[in-house]
Amino acid sequence: MSVVAHLEEHALDPQLELAELTEAARGDGAIVTFVGLARPENRDGAHVDALVLEHHPTLTRQSLEDISVACAQRFDVSHVRVVHRCGTVPAGEPIVFAGATSLHRRAAFDAADYLMDRLKTEAVFWKREVGDEGSTWIEPTAADQAGRDRWG
Amino acid sequence: MRILLHGPLGQAIAREVEAAVAAGTKVGDLRRRLGTDHPLAEKVLGRSRVYSEGCFRDDEHVLSGSEQIEFLPPVSGG
Numbered sequence: 001m002s003v004v005a006h007l008e009e010h011a012l013d014p015q016l017e018l019a020e021l022t023e024a025a026r027g028d029g030a031i032v033t034f035v036g037l038a039r040p041e042n043r044d045g046a047h048v049d050a051l052v053l054e055h056h057p058t059l060t061r062q063s064l065e066d067i068s069v070a071c072a073q074r075f076d077v078s079h080v081r082v083v084h085r086c087g088t089v090p091a092g093e094p095i096v097f098a099g100a101t102s103l104h105r106r107a108a109f110d111a112a113d114y115l116m117d118r119l120k121t122e123a124v125f126w127k128r129e130v131g132d133e134g135s136t137w138i139e140p141t142a143a144d145q146a147g148r149d150r151w152g
Numbered sequence: 153m154r155i156l157l158h159g160p161l162g163q164a165i166a167r168e169v170e171a172a173v174a175a176g177t178k179v180g181d182l183r184r185r186l187g188t189d190h191p192l193a194e195k196v197l198g199r200s201r202v203y204s205e206g207c208f209r210d211d212e213h214v215l216s217g218s219e220q221i222e223f224l225p226p227v228s229g230g
Contacts, residue, residue, distance in 0.1 A: 126159025
């Protein structure tokens, strides 16, 4: 079992991350991944130029590691890989890559789902959307919290 | 004492402030003082966790005066 949890200050390349995970997955039968993108519009339909993710110098990395390790311990997976941006992410660009590999697909699907539900509510970031009207801070939605609550 | 303020608190107040604290001052005292000095940030201050020297602190923690204190608002998540 291996866990990679990485905070990326520059552009995130999902293809590269998938290649790394695929290389690690030799012998497994399933790879499931998720890529989150910075949307060009917010929930109210207003235009967004970029997402800014402020982080903590130690707690952010720790939160990514804690969530990834918890995932690896909970599900029958061989590899977990989480790479998360910080800083300014222009609309349309990737924010996060989360993936898992397993012998059979169910564990990998559940692991990726779990990773995102926990990252969306517990990863130590303070996010704001920057657009024509200035910037607005973001908090997890009720849907995000409901997703998190599914896992106990 | 050096106080670091993250996320929306950093925008509302400042990323970093210096404050003199008397002996025996608790985290809760400092939290209330900051809220009084910056009323627009009071609500977020009330919901923020406090972190110093590698540990999260509750409002009863007595400040040393020389430690660095951080106020962490509720996270946005990833």
